[in-house]
Amino acid sequence: MITDKQKIKEILDRGIIADILPSRKEFEKELLAGKKLKIYLGVDPTAPDLHLGHSQNYLLLEDFRRLGHKIIILIGDFTACIGDPSDRSSARQQLSTEEVKTNAKYWLKLIKPLLNFDDKKNPPEVVFNRKWLSKLNFEQVIELAANFTVQQMIERDMFAKRLKNNEPIYMHEFFYPLMQGYDSVQLEVDAELCGTDQTFNALAGRTLLKRYKNKDKFVITTHLVANPKTGELMSKSKGTGIFLSWPAEKMYGAIMATPDEMTEVFLIRCTRLPLDKIKKILKKNPLEAKMITAQEIVSIYHGPQKAEEAKKYFRQTFQEKKLPTDLPELSLKKNKSLPEILVDNSIISSKNDWRRLIKEGAIKLNGEEKITAENFRPNETCVLKIGKKRFVRIKI
Amino acid sequence: MITDKQKIKEILDRGIIADILPSRKEFEKELLAGKKLKIYLGVDPTAPDLHLGHSQNYLLLEDFRRLGHKIIILIGDFTACIGDPSDRSSARQQLSTEEVKTNAKYWLKLIKPLLNFDDKKNPPEVVFNRKWLSKLNFEQVIELAANFTVQQMIERDMFAKRLKNNEPIYMHEFFYPLMQGYDSVQLEVDAELCGTDQTFNALAGRTLLKRYKNKDKFVITTHLVANPKTGELMSKSKGTGIFLSWPAEKMYGAIMATPDEMTEVFLIRCTRLPLDKIKKILKKNPLEAKMITAQEIVSIYHGPQKAEEAKKYFRQTFQEKKLPTDLPELSLKKNKSLPEILVDNSIISSKNDWRRLIKEGAIKLNGEEKITAENFRPNETCVLKIGKKRFVRIKI
Numbered sequence: 001m002i003t004d005k006q007k008i009k010e011i012l013d014r015g016i017i018a019d020i021l022p023s024r025k026e027f028e029k030e031l032l033a034g035k036k037l038k039i040y041l042g043v044d045p046t047a048p049d050l051h052l053g054h055s056q057n058y059l060l061l062e063d064f065r066r067l068g069h070k071i072i073i074l075i076g077d078f079t080a081c082i083g084d085p086s087d088r089s090s091a092r093q094q095l096s097t098e099e100v101k102t103n104a105k106y107w108l109k110l111i112k113p114l115l116n117f118d119d120k121k122n123p124p125e126v127v128f129n130r131k132w133l134s135k136l137n138f139e140q141v142i143e144l145a146a147n148f149t150v151q152q153m154i155e156r157d158m159f160a161k162r163l164k165n166n167e168p169i170y171m172h173e174f175f176y177p178l179m180q181g182y183d184s185v186q187l188e189v190d191a192e193l194c195g196t197d198q199t200f201n202a203l204a205g206r207t208l209l210k211r212y213k214n215k216d217k218f219v220i221t222t223h224l225v226a227n228p229k230t231g232e233l234m235s236k237s238k239g240t241g242i243f244l245s246w247p248a249e250k251m252y253g254a255i256m257a258t259p260d261e262m263t264e265v266f267l268i269r270c271t272r273l274p275l276d277k278i279k280k281i282l283k284k285n286p287l288e289a290k291m292i293t294a295q296e297i298v299s300i301y302h303g304p305q306k307a308e309e310a311k312k313y314f315r316q317t318f319q320e321k322k323l324p325t326d327l328p329e330l331s332l333k334k335n336k337s338l339p340e341i342l343v344d345n346s347i348i349s350s351k352n353d354w355r356r357l358i359k360e361g362a363i364k365l366n367g368e369e370k371i372t373a374e375n376f377r378p379n380e381t382c383v384l385k386i387g388k389k390r391f392v393r394i395k396i
Numbered sequence: 397m398i399t400d401k402q403k404i405k406e407i408l409d410r411g412i413i414a415d416i417l418p419s420r421k422e423f424e425k426e427l428l429a430g431k432k433l434k435i436y437l438g439v440d441p442t443a444p445d446l447h448l449g450h451s452q453n454y455l456l457l458e459d460f461r462r463l464g465h466k467i468i469i470l471i472g473d474f475t476a477c478i479g480d481p482s483d484r485s486s487a488r489q490q491l492s493t494e495e496v497k498t499n500a501k502y503w504l505k506l507i508k509p510l511l512n513f514d515d516k517k518n519p520p521e522v523v524f525n526r527k528w529l530s531k532l533n534f535e536q537v538i539e540l541a542a543n544f545t546v547q548q549m550i551e552r553d554m555f556a557k558r559l560k561n562n563e564p565i566y567m568h569e570f571f572y573p574l575m576q577g578y579d580s581v582q583l584e585v586d587a588e589l590c591g592t593d594q595t596f597n598a599l600a601g602r603t604l605l606k607r608y609k610n611k612d613k614f615v616i617t618t619h620l621v622a623n624p625k626t627g628e629l630m631s632k633s634k635g636t637g638i639f640l641s642w643p644a645e646k647m648y649g650a651i652m653a654t655p656d657e658m659t660e661v662f663l664i665r666c667t668r669l670p671l672d673k674i675k676k677i678l679k680k681n682p683l684e685a686k687m688i689t690a691q692e693i694v695s696i697y698h699g700p701q702k703a704e705e706a707k708k709y710f711r712q713t714f715q716e717k718k719l720p721t722d723l724p725e726l727s728l729k730k731n732k733s734l735p736e737i738l739v740d741n742s743i744i745s746s747k748n749d750w751r752r753l754i755k756e757g758a759i760k761l762n763g764e765e766k767i768t769a770e771n772f773r774p775n776e777t778c779v780l781k782i783g784k785k786r787f788v789r790i791k792i
Contacts (some may be wrong), residue, residue: 078534136534138474138575145567150550151559153567163547171541171549174567179534 001034001068008032011063014275015268016056018196021203021219027191030218031067037190039064039220040072042129042183042198045103046080050110051241052255052297053225053234056269057193058114060222061124065115071124073115074183075104078133079176097130104128110244113301132186133179144178147211148204153177156200181205184217191218225269229261248302249381250329250395252310253318255294257326260286263293271296317366317383327383329393338377338394347392362387397430397464404428407459410671411664412452414592417599417615423587426614427463433586435460435616436468438525438579438594441499442476446506447637448651448693449621449630452665453589454510456618457520461511467520469511470579471500474529475572493526500524506640509697528582529575540574543607544600549573552596577601580613587614621665625657644698645777646725646789648706649714651690653722656682659689667692713762713779723779725789734773734790743788758783 008031012024020027030037041057065071077100108117108126115124136144153174154163162169177200184192184205192202202219209217226233234241242254255266263286267278273296281289291311299307317323330341339354348354355374357363363371364385365378381396404427408420416423426433437453461467473496504513504522511520532540549570550559558565573596580588580601588598598615605613622629630637638650651662659682663674669692677685687707695703713719726737735750744750751770753759759767760781761774777792 133534138529138532138537138571141534141537142568142571145571148567150546150555150565150567150570151562154546154550159546166547169546171544171546171570172538174546174570175534175538175541 001036002066003032003034005032008067010275011060011067016060016222018221018223019199019219021199021206021221022216027218027220030190034068037064037069038072038187039069039191039193040074040183040187040189041193042074042076042180043107044080045075045077045100045107049241050107050244051234052244052266052270053241055114055244056225057195057222058111059270059272060220061193062115065119065122065124068122070122071115072187072189073108073111073124073126074187075100075126075128076180076183077101077104077128078130079179127187129179129183129186133182136182141175141178144182144208145174147207148177177201177204178208181208184209185212188213188215189217190215191220193220193222195224196221197224225265227259227262228265229259244301247395248298248306248310249313250393251301252294252298252307252314254326255297256290256314256318257324258290260290263290266293266297271300313381321366321368323366323383323385324391327391327393329395331395332378337375339374341394342386342392345392347386347390357386397432398462399428399430401428404463406671407456407463412456412618414617414619415595415615417595417602417617418612423614423616426586430464433460433465434468434583435465435587435589436470436579436583436585437589438470438472438576439503440472440476441496441503445637446503446640447630448640448662448666449637451510451640452621453591453618454507455666455668456616457589458511461515461518461520464518466518467511468583468585469504469507469520469522470583471496471522471524472576472579473497473500473524474526475575523583525575525579525582529578532578537571537574540578540604541570543603544573573597573600574604577604580605581608584609584611585613586611587616589616589618591620592617593620621661623655623658624661625655640697643777643791644694644702644706645709646791647697648690648694648703648710650722651693652686652710652714653720654686656686659686662689662693667696709777717762717764719762719779719781720787723787723789725791727791728774733771735770737790738782738788741788743782743786753782 008028012020012028039061041061061071061073077097080100080103104126117123153159154169159169159173180198180201181204184202185208188209192205194202199219199221202221206217206219209215224233232240242251242258246254258266264278264282267273267281268275271278271293273281281292284292291314294314295307295311298310302310328345328347330345330347332338333341336344339348339351342348342354343350348357358371358374358376361370361372365371366383371384378394378396381394383391383393385391404424408416408424435457437457457467457469473493476496476499500522513519549555550565555565555569576594576597577600580598581604584605588601590598595615595617598617602613602615605611620629628636638647638654642650654662660674660678663669663677664671667674667689669677677688680688687710690710691703691707694706698706724741724743726741726743728734729737732740735744735747738744738750739746744753754767754770754772757766757768761767762779767780774790774792777790779787779789781787
């Protein structure tokens with residue numbers, strides 16, 4: 001167990017943690033005492049993909065793991081298989097156990113660069129909550145529920161708002177805190193890590209763990225990763241997500257396409273760089289600082305060599321040729337020609353359009369080279385400039 | 397199947413039924429159509445005893461049974477075994493399966509005079525809901541719950557009141573309508589009979605039966621038996637209950653001790669007399685009408701002979717000697733003397749007190765005969781008059 005005061009302080013004060021309940025001081029004391037703690041993070045395997053906003057929790061868990069603590073990743077497959085039964089159509093879209101397993105596998109692959117699963121002495125453990133939740137019977141569910149009042153539930157922000165707006169709250173929605181809470185009882189954890197939006201559910205687990213096992217659980221909350229100016233969250237639906245599954249060049253380019261105010265956020269929450277180094281980087285000019293950030297992050301997921309190559313590619317295709325970094329991306333498919341793909345995706349209107357553009361010399365490769373062959377097919381990822389304003393990235 | 401229009405009308409209009417949901421007319425149609433209906437009544441086996449107020453539902457069920465319909469008595473042993481887990485002390489007092497079975501047995505014995513269990517062609521069926529409710533798992537409970545909104549629950553009278561008064565509603569209390577409702581699904585009933593206080597739960601069952609089996613259930617509600625002047629309900633705790641377990645004499649005396657305005661209520665709700673006969677009885681003087689009522693009711697539980705004897709006993713010990721009918725009752729125990737029992741129950745202060753009273757001729761048997769022997773021990777049920785004002789019934 002590592003109990004270095006400076007190291008512990010750096011972890012707790014880095015800027016990832018929003019709050020520690022019921023007491024930050026008490027939690028710090030436990031870390032300093034060198035007692036091996038069980039710390040867990042629960043995740044919803046229905047999420048299709050993970051983005052940089054999710055990475056901070058795993059980096060933080062890895063920090064605790066390196067101190068010597070036991071890390072548990074809980075995959076909420078029980079909840080995922082239930083889906084949302086209030087909505088008939090989505091009830092039909094419930095995930096099967098098989099699908100959840102496939103998702104979880106994919107998703108553990110994504111977080112592998114963040115948490116050292118290969119450590120033989122103290123590897124993180126992965127557990128699935130269907131194992132115990134599916135076994136609870138009606139009597140046990142009633143016993144669980146009896147620990148909470150309806151008033152406690154409806155005082156919760158999201159429920160209070162819906163009550164006020166006369167929007168239905170389905171009764172089973174009250175079960176989610178119970179389910180999540182019972183996970184804590186089953187795992188007998190010392191601490192739970194979660195986003196601030198999950199505080200209510202995590203505290204429900206604190207209550208249950210105290211009632212069932214007379215054990216106190218800390219709740220460590222983290223702020224969601226947001227743009228400090230606009231408050232906008234990283235989100236797939238809004239097109240602002242930078243996903244862990246992306247290849248090096250795309251990830252690098254996407255980070256470079258974010259506003260400058262995100263650089264500090266990324267450095268603190270998405271890299272392992274120590275705070276003093278981060279301070280120095282932020283003193284450089286914004287573009288340089290952002291490039292260091294991008295290279296650092298890409299390096300975590302793809303290694304330093306690919307990160308270096310990604311930087312080069314970015315310089316050549318975007319920076320030097322003044323191309324936009326934020327542009328649509330299409331994959332080159334084996335059974336389709338390049339113009340066919342462009343037509344399918346409404347980039348151009350027809351194959352005739354393509355021929356006309358080629359003749360006019362209006363299609364350029366990586367912002368420079370005019371394409372002259374009608375049957376042109378790129379053999380590496382590139383950016384096409386079509387006319388004066390249209391850009392598209394073609395992925396191999 | 398009996399579909400006699402007059403008979404059916406007499407049952408529905410007698411004055412026991414408060415309402416039939418969603419439509420009395422539709423229910424009457426079903427009865428007239430001669431379709432064999434499944435009608436059930438759910439009961440809570442934690443109730444220690446049954447009183448006359450409970451009898452109306454069984455009399456009504458027997459009416460339906462005699463028409464040819466299937467009657468089901470559901471014993472809520474699942475709920476009984478769960479108890480009320482919000483209250484730690486009562487949680488410890490949960491009934492065991494064994495206790496519930498013992499209670500149910502006792503209690504079926506009490507209703508035997510009301511429902512003909514010996515009919516071989518169409519006997520009432522007795523079922524226990526632990527059989528199916530204990531088998532529901534968490535996933536199925538969630539599915540059940542998803543059929544209701546929190547808003548529907550908190551609009552319920554009793555919950556709305558407690559919310560308003562800031563009294564806690566424990567989450568598991570929301571489960572009771574689900575449990576009771578699922579009984580309807582399991583039994584696939586056509587109708588449920590219940591007190592008006594159970595309407596909400598019965599309608600929850602209607603919703604679930606429709607959702608799960610696409611079947612419509614009628615809800616037949618009955619008013620609780622109350623004093624028409626004061627609105628007071630028959631209740632054990634208030635000492636106004638007349639219990640089905642009581643011996644003939646005591647039951648007769650207790651009915652005679654009720655206010656005159658209860659006579660019509662008893663005739664309609666606690667006897668099988670037809671309405672025209674009831675009208676005639678109510679034209680007699682109040683005492684006579686009440687005595688006919690008492691004899692009629694006692695006759696249901698103890699047979700006509702015992703009812704006749706109870707009337708005689710009442711005449712001799714109360715009416716002719718002007719004794720009060722409402723008086724404490726003590727049982728004569730084998731290992732104790734009469735004065736010991738009186739001292740134990742604080743009727744007299746000591747054995748010396750007893751001796752003094754005997755000497756003074758202040759203790760009278762059945763209001764007349766002075767007791768002179770200090771070791772007096774009655775050999776049949778009697779009333780002792782002690783001094784001028786104290787009365788006690790000694791039961792053999």
